[in-house]
Amino acid sequence: MLKKVIPAGVVAVLTANLLSGFQKADAAKGKELFEQCGVCHNADSTEKKMGPGLKGLYKKGKLTNGKPVNDANVKAVLNAGGNGMPAYESILSEEEKAHVLAYLKTL
Numbered sequence: 001m002l003k004k005v006i007p008a009g010v011v012a013v014l015t016a017n018l019l020s021g022f023q024k025a026d027a028a029k030g031k032e033l034f035e036q037c038g039v040c041h042n043a044d045s046t047e048k049k050m051g052p053g054l055k056g057l058y059k060k061g062k063l064t065n066g067k068p069v070n071d072a073n074v075k076a077v078l079n080a081g082g083n084g085m086p087a088y089e090s091i092l093s094e095e096e097k098a099h100v101l102a103y104l105k106t107l
């Protein structure tokens with residue numbers, strides 16, 4: 001079992017993001033929306049399915065593309081897709097993407 005400690009600074013930044021832009025973000029709704037992602041992504045492990053397992057995504061520091069894990073960069077991955085991942089730019093609304101991000105943070 002991998003246990004990682006979340007640095008306080010990261011929590012502060014995430015909280016600030018939450019307060020500024022995502023008041024309506026709802027992790028429970030994000031979980032429902034994640035059902036369509038679950039075909040390709042494990043939520044309860046880092047084991048690869050079609051795409052990487054997303055457990056601890058916001059705690060691991062960097063995305064596969066080398067960019068730091070934050071709302072802007074994760075949303076950019078969702079919007080653009082690529083390498084086997086569908087582009088969610090127009091599949092999910094901005095509000096739905098905020099819900100999904102809120103859910104991903106709980107993993």
Ligand code: HEC
Pocket residue numbers: 033034036037038039040041050051052054057062063064065074077078082083084085086088100
């Ligand atoms: C058809 C399969 C598929 C579906 C459906 C899918 N993904 Fe992906 N996803 C992938 C693949 C494959 C990658 C790896 C792409 C790469 O390596 O560039 C990926 C990458 C990612 C990453 C980047 C992970 C990292 O560590 O860099 C995130 C975040 C992500 N997906 C979230 C989602 C979310 C949220 C959904 C649902 C809204 C979703 N994906 C739906 C296949 C999928």
